[in-house]
Amino acid sequence: MNLDLSTLHWNGRTVALTLRDGLIGAITPVVGPARAVIMPLPVDPHVHLDKTFTIGRARADKPGLFGAIEAIAADVLRWSADDIRNRAGLALAEARNNGIRALRSHVDWGQPEAPLAWSVLSELAQDWQSILHLQRAALVPLDLLGDAELGPAIAARVAKDNAVLGCFIYANADLDAKLARVFALAEHRGLLLDFHVD
Numbered sequence: 001m002n003l004d005l006s007t008l009h010w011n012g013r014t015v016a017l018t019l020r021d022g023l024i025g026a027i028t029p030v031v032g033p034a035r036a037v038i039m040p041l042p043v044d045p046h047v048h049l050d051k052t053f054t055i056g057r058a059r060a061d062k063p064g065l066f067g068a069i070e071a072i073a074a075d076v077l078r079w080s081a082d083d084i085r086n087r088a089g090l091a092l093a094e095a096r097n098n099g100i101r102a103l104r105s106h107v108d109w110g111q112p113e114a115p116l117a118w119s120v121l122s123e124l125a126q127d128w129q130s131i132l133h134l135q136r137a138a139l140v141p142l143d144l145l146g147d148a149e150l151g152p153a154i155a156a157r158v159a160k161d162n163a164v165l166g167c168f169i170y171a172n173a174d175l176d177a178k179l180a181r182v183f184a185l186a187e188h189r190g191l192l193l194d195f196h197v198d
């Protein structure tokens, strides 16, 4: 591809870019109008790579959030490591082809122990690390993550894996106390939080 880097719009100015070893080597102000815009590669902060490419086989019987959740619950029976790796790999290739530099994938985490997709996505993150950054966020029901007995072990695992702690909140009983425990877990471990609030 032949790129003209001599008159670019960048931060409100017209500049010329000089590349060095595939990276920006110099940014030089230029007089006159810019002919193109330069911007960082995009980040997609909300994907579900464990569920990606299931639309053809996980058909919802009813509309809305809970129809989708039931359809996925049936499809989960087919989620072998190979199945997850193949589908998520397709999605990562599609992201790369669209210029995405980094993704945050939520990963359904419905039991106290880490799900299979958690480790499969860890392997994929390593395979793809030179091309894009794949970050995992645990998507745990609030009743589980906010459980005083079970939540701390999940937070410990997420911290060990340098990932993001997150949960799914929907009309939970005892909401304030459970949320307070989740925030305390994140603070204790120094973890980022990411909530699904439907």
Ligand SMILES: [Zn+2]
Pocket: 046, 047, 048, 106, 196
């Ligand atoms: Zn989501």
